[in-house]
Amino acid sequence: MKLISNQRSLALTALALGIATSFPHSVSAATLYSVLDLGTVFAGDTVFATGLNDLGQVVGESFSAFDVVTFRTAPNSPINPATDSITVDFITLSNDINNSGQVVATGIGGSRLSSGVRTDINGLLTDSLFPVLEMNAINDLGQIAGRALVAGCNFGCSQREVINAVRVENSNTVIDLGSLGGVGSRGNGINELGQVVGSSSTTDNQTRAFRTAPNSVINSATDDLETLGGSSSGAIDVNNLGQVVGNSTTTDGETHAFRTAANSDINAETDDLGTLGGDFSTANAINELGQVVGSSELADGDIRAFLFDENTMFDLNDLIADGGNFVFTEAISINEQGQIAVNGYFGGSDPQTSSRAFLLTPVPEPTTMLGVLAFSAGAGFLRKRSKQKVKV
Numbered sequence: 001m002k003l004i005s006n007q008r009s010l011a012l013t014a015l016a017l018g019i020a021t022s023f024p025h026s027v028s029a030a031t032l033y034s035v036l037d038l039g040t041v042f043a044g045d046t047v048f049a050t051g052l053n054d055l056g057q058v059v060g061e062s063f064s065a066f067d068v069v070t071f072r073t074a075p076n077s078p079i080n081p082a083t084d085s086i087t088v089d090f091i092t093l094s095n096d097i098n099n100s101g102q103v104v105a106t107g108i109g110g111s112r113l114s115s116g117v118r119t120d121i122n123g124l125l126t127d128s129l130f131p132v133l134e135m136n137a138i139n140d141l142g143q144i145a146g147r148a149l150v151a152g153c154n155f156g157c158s159q160r161e162v163i164n165a166v167r168v169e170n171s172n173t174v175i176d177l178g179s180l181g182g183v184g185s186r187g188n189g190i191n192e193l194g195q196v197v198g199s200s201s202t203t204d205n206q207t208r209a210f211r212t213a214p215n216s217v218i219n220s221a222t223d224d225l226e227t228l229g230g231s232s233s234g235a236i237d238v239n240n241l242g243q244v245v246g247n248s249t250t251t252d253g254e255t256h257a258f259r260t261a262a263n264s265d266i267n268a269e270t271d272d273l274g275t276l277g278g279d280f281s282t283a284n285a286i287n288e289l290g291q292v293v294g295s296s297e298l299a300d301g302d303i304r305a306f307l308f309d310e311n312t313m314f315d316l317n318d319l320i321a322d323g324g325n326f327v328f329t330e331a332i333s334i335n336e337q338g339q340i341a342v343n344g345y346f347g348g349s350d351p352q353t354s355s356r357a358f359l360l361t362p363v364p365e366p367t368t369m370l371g372v373l374a375f376s377a378g379a380g381f382l383r384k385r386s387k388q389k390v391k392v
Contacts (some may be wrong), residue, residue: 006174030314031307031338032321039078040356041069041085051096051103052341059094059103060357070094071102071126076359091126092117096137098326099331104135104144116146116168121168123158132166132174135219137189137237142170145187145196150176165198165210165218178302185218189237190244197235197244209235211244228256229268236354237285245283245292257283258295259308273308276315285333293331293340304341305331318341321363327351328358338362 013050020134040047041062056076064067070085070092092105101122102172107115116123116135129135131149138144144167151162163179165187181184182201189197194215199207202224209225210218227233230249237243242263247255250272258275275281279299286292286298292308305316305328315327329351340360345351 013124018078018333029318030371031309031362031365031384032319033340034321034363035317035326036076036078036359036361038073038359041071041079041081042067045069046342046353046355047357048343048355049078049332049341049359050094052335052339052359052373053097053099053101053334054335054337055099055101056335056339056359056361057101058341058357058359059097060385061093070103070105072097072101072119072122076361086119086124088126093272094125095135097140098138098140098364100140100144102138104138106134116144116148118144129168129172129174132168133163133166134186136187137236139190139192139194141192143190143194145190145198147186147198148176160303165196165200167194167196167215175217177212179220180210180218180224181220182206185210188235191238191240191242193240193242195238195242197226197238197246198245199234203206204291207232208232209233209244209246209248211235211238211263212240224265225260227268228258228266228272230255233258233266239286239288239290241288241290243286243290245294254279255282257281257292257296257308259283259286259290259292274313276304276306276313283308283311284331287334287336287338289336289338291334291338291340292339293334295330303329305329305340305344307331307334307340315338316360320360 017020042064045062045064047062049058051059058073068091069085070087071079072086073084091108094103097103103119105117105125107117110369115128115130116132117128119125132146135144135146147163148166150164163184165185167175180200181203187196187198190330197211200210202208210223212218219379228248229251233248235244235246244260248258249255260266260271276388277299278298279294283292295303296306307314307316325347327347328342332341334340342358345354351368
């Protein structure tokens with residue numbers, strides 16, 4: 001009986017290893033995902049996710065007919081209406097969350113048009129820092145990328161307003177990053193080195209993506225990232241390698257997502273991520289592996305969420321492990337575990353009034369599971385051989 005058991009272990013090992021190496025690359029390259037519906041704060045709300053950290057916490061807004069609630073979930077959990085609201089006494093639109101649970105947002109209302117708002121660690125949205133108008137991204141050091149009123153008086157006076165990209169330090173120091181030579185710029189993303197990316201006007205009144213050096217202001221001679229061949233571009237996110245993602249017009253007038261090489265300008269030959277069949281795509285986030293998420297137009301004009309991985313753009317709707325009645329229209333963020341925050345709706349509902357937010361989590365690939373099975377079977381055989389030797 002022991003001989004039969006050993007033979008079965010060897011056979012199972014060989015079978016598992018054989019199957020694991022027989023899958024074509026195209027099958028194993030695309031990760032599959034499980035889906036967590038984040039739910040709502042109040043029944044019937046329209047929900048949008050806006051950010052995701054490496055713990056699986058999602059931030060966003062839940063809109064009802066009478067109110068807007070900004071939420072921050074517990075890790076890998078749906079919205080808990082009793083605990084997850086971080087709105088205080090004015091409307092806020094969240095933009096990002098770091099790994100300490102700090103959220104940055106844009107506050108709307110009151111005597112000013114808008115103001116940047118930040119929470120303490122896992123706190124409420126109470127820390128407003130006017131003349132910062134927007135806080136769009138925050139790193140784990142607490143540095144923030146956004147934009148602020150650096151000249152003028154917001155409204156009600158004749159002085160010309162200038163709104164530039166800024167970096168807000170953890171000490172609340174606001175640093176005007178300047179522009180690429182024109183009037184106005186905006187900071188959209190920041191990495192752990194303090195590199196800020198965004199968009200800026202140029203001396204010839206074009207809009208271009210920029211990436212600063214670490215903890216530096218915009219240098220118009222070095223920080224213009226150029227385009228995919230068209231006239232304009234904008235940067236949205238940057239990883240710690242200095243890879244930048246965003247969108248740019250092309251030579252034929254389409255708008256495509258791009259991903260640069262590390263600390264390099266846009267290369268029209270290599271950095272165009274393409275589309276899912278239509279004329280438009282935009283990249284919203286990039287992780288340290290270089291995986292990119294965003295949204296793209298299909299050939300029929302519909303918009304779908306995408307993952308760009310291993311030089312291929314995938315429709316995320318095709319990568320759901322258990323199927324499901326979902327339509328994902330926009331991928332907002334991807335973390336270092338490969339989780340993706342997406343917006344979409346349930347099939348058959350009105351996408352204009354029934355938006356929902358979802359958290360996608362990678363599931364083990366078949367090759368991975370077979371490898372574990374093979375290892376377990378082989379280890380079992382070796383343990384039995386070891387026991388036999390001890391008995392002898």
